[in-house]
Amino acid sequence: MSMNLTLKVWRQAGATAAGDFETYQVPGVNEDMSFLEMLDVVNEQLIGDGREPIAFDHDCREGICGSCGVVINGRPHGPLQGVTTCQLHMRNYRDGDTIVVEPWRAAAFPVIRDLVVDRSAFDRIIQAGGYITAPTGGARDANLTLIPKAVADVAMDAAACIGCGACVAACPNSAANLFTGAKITALNVLPQGQPERWARVAAMVDRMEDQFGSCTNYTECEAVCPAGISVNVIAKMNRDYLKSRFKDRRSLIRQADVADEA
Amino acid sequence: MLTGSSPARPGGPMTPARTRPRPHTWIIEFYSSAIGKKAVMAVTGLLLLGFVLVHMLGNLKLYYGEPEHLNEYGHYLRTIGEPILPHSGFLWIMRGGLILAFVLHIHAAVSLTMMNRRARPVGYKGGRTYSAANYAARTMRWSGIIVGLYLLFHLADLTWGTANPDFEHGEPYQNMIASFERVPVAIVYVVANLLLGIHIFHGAWSLFQSLGWSNPRFNVWRRYFAVAFAAVIVVGNVSFPLAVLFGVVD
Ligand code: HEM
């Protein structure tokens, strides 16, 4: 089966250029194509016509790298739950459909070109504390550090975040709490994450709030997350953050002083 | 390595959603963070929830049908803590707490709303859909503002009496009857309390997330709690003007 679609795509020549939608008639779309393959076809046509192809981000095209991601008909990654744009197939559309494609919208994710946005704001959050500083050396024996299954599950579920930014795109406040909560939770529930637990949450939340909006608990992020991250990680982050401000305040300051001297 | 004051930012374009000085008094530093503000909203919201519940329960005395019960309850509230506290002393402590809670709740709401606007200066030109955010969550600002304005009217009507021509100090029962017999006023009370219910429907769930009270064992109950709380408040508060309007009490 092939279908004819109308595509309205956000075109923007550069970061400071004014953008607008451009409409394309796309005939003969194969239902087995992925959304990105459909865009590839459109781009070949554009290049053949001597026009600028549509810029969009992608890498693995198998839903694991988090590079791809556009807002399709008002929803990040399109209509399906738990699916990235690269894994969305055209069989989910009908002949004659109009599809509107737009980049993530957030002050912290400036448009570079067309559908491509700069997501370094996420990297800056990770740089603030999304790691452990202990030298880990070679691979250690399995089970040297015992971790209860339930705890390992929480950490693994949080670590499933692919950093695509759909949570920010979906949030009416452009908040990054789901991303940051996932990255903090993945480390803060594990034994290896304990020494820097309170400093980590303080630093990462600080950096997050310098760039993004705040959480109003819409849970819109959870609904569109292709990795199925739960808003429970936001509650976890809030809890650790509040504790870092109260309970462990003194040791936190001491830790920071030592680090600053080093 | 990991500290709040982090080394120079690596390059890349960045528009800060918030411009924030780095104060050193911990309470100010705490409140200057968005998560801290949300915690303050949640705690003040909890206080306000406690207040609206007790306030509603107290007003149920309207249904005794004789003015003395409600009026005596009103007098009693002014005598709590006597003689250690002066007359009305306890009431003023409660009022002070409530005013502070309202001021903080509203200040945090305004400040976070401005932060959120800065974080999304350009919206979705092609429109957006909602997959999870419900009506209550999306209208918190409006329901909050309207409840706040209604509160001022309510004080003018039944506390100060300036909006109630038949107002007599110390006779809340008669004042309520006189107020709710005016149809437009009764409608204001009904509509405002429905909006309060909508505000509570989201707020009484949201506060658990804001304070980090999350556990798979009780998470479904957070929603039930919010629904039940909103329903109790709305049914109770809306019943008073309706009961007067339809002559159930007079
Ligand atoms: C008796 C009256 C009120 C009660 C019981 C109440 C209760 C609550 C509760 C429990 C929350 C949830 C806090 C959280 O998510 O942690 C909340 C949020 C909120 N309240 Fe109120 N509130 C009241 C009045 C107001 C007023 C007068 C405003 C006026 C501006 C307001 C504006 C808001 C806003 C905007 C939020 C959402 C904040 C966010 O999620 O970022 N509220 N309220």
Ligand code: FES
């Ligand atoms: S391209 Fe890697 S997740 Fe879509």
